[in-house]
Amino acid sequence: xxxxxxxxxxxxxxxxxxxxxxxxxxxxxxxxxxxxxxxxxxxxxxxxxxxxxxxxxxxxxxxxxxxxxxxxxxxxxxxxxxxxxxxxxxxxxxxxxxxxxxxxxxxxxxxxxxxxxxxxxxxxxxxxxxxxxxxxxxxxxxxxxxxxxxxx
Numbered sequence: 175x176x177x178x179x180x181x182x183x184x185x186x187x188x189x190x191x192x193x194x195x196x197x198x199x200x201x202x203x204x205x206x207x208x209x210x211x212x213x214x215x216x217x218x219x220x221x222x223x224x225x226x227x228x229x230x231x232x233x234x235x236x237x238x239x240x241x242x243x244x245x246x247x248x249x250x251x252x253x254x255x256x257x258x259x260x261x262x263x264x265x266x267x268x269x270x271x272x273x274x275x276x277x278x279x280x281x282x283x284x285x286x287x288x289x290x291x292x293x294x295x296x297x298x299x300x301x302x303x304x305x306x307x308x309x310x311x312x313x314x315x316x317x318x319x320x321x322x323x324x325x326x
Contacts, residue, residue, distance in 0.1 A: 242295040272320045281323040
C-alpha cells in the first residue's frame with residue numbers, strides 16, 4: 175500500500191466502523207478487534223518495500239533456525255516487539271515457532287522471563303527451545319502444546 179492507498183483505507187474503514195456501531199449500546203468482540211486494528215494501522219509508518227525486505231531476511235534466518243537473529247530482524251519494523259515478531263514467525267512456520275505470551279510463561283513456571291520477554295530475543299529463544307522440548311516429550315505439535323498452555 176502506498177501512502178494514498180493507506181489514507182483512502184483509513185477514511186473508508188473509519189466510516190464503515192462508525193456507521194456499524196453508531197446506533198448500538200455496545201460493541202461486539204469482533205468490532206473491538208476491528209477498532210483496535212484500525213488504530214494500530216494508523217500507527218504504522220512502514221513502507222511495503224521495507225516490510226517485504228525485513229520479513230524476507232527474517233524468514234531466511236528462521237528457516238536456518240537462527241531464532242534470535244530472525245527475531246532481531248523483525249524488531250527492525252516500526253512498532254514491532256517480540257510478541258508481534260514471534261506471531262509473524264509462528265504464522266509462517268507453525269511447526270517450528272511459537273507465539274510468546276505471559277500466560278504461557280506463567281504456565282511454564284518461568285516468571286523470571288516476564289521482566290524482559292517483550293524485548294529480549296534471548297528470552298524468546300529460551301522460551302521457544304523449552305516449548306519445543308516439552309512438546310516433543312509430550313508427543314504433541316508445538317502449536318497444540320502452546321495453545322494448551324495458553325488456555326490453562
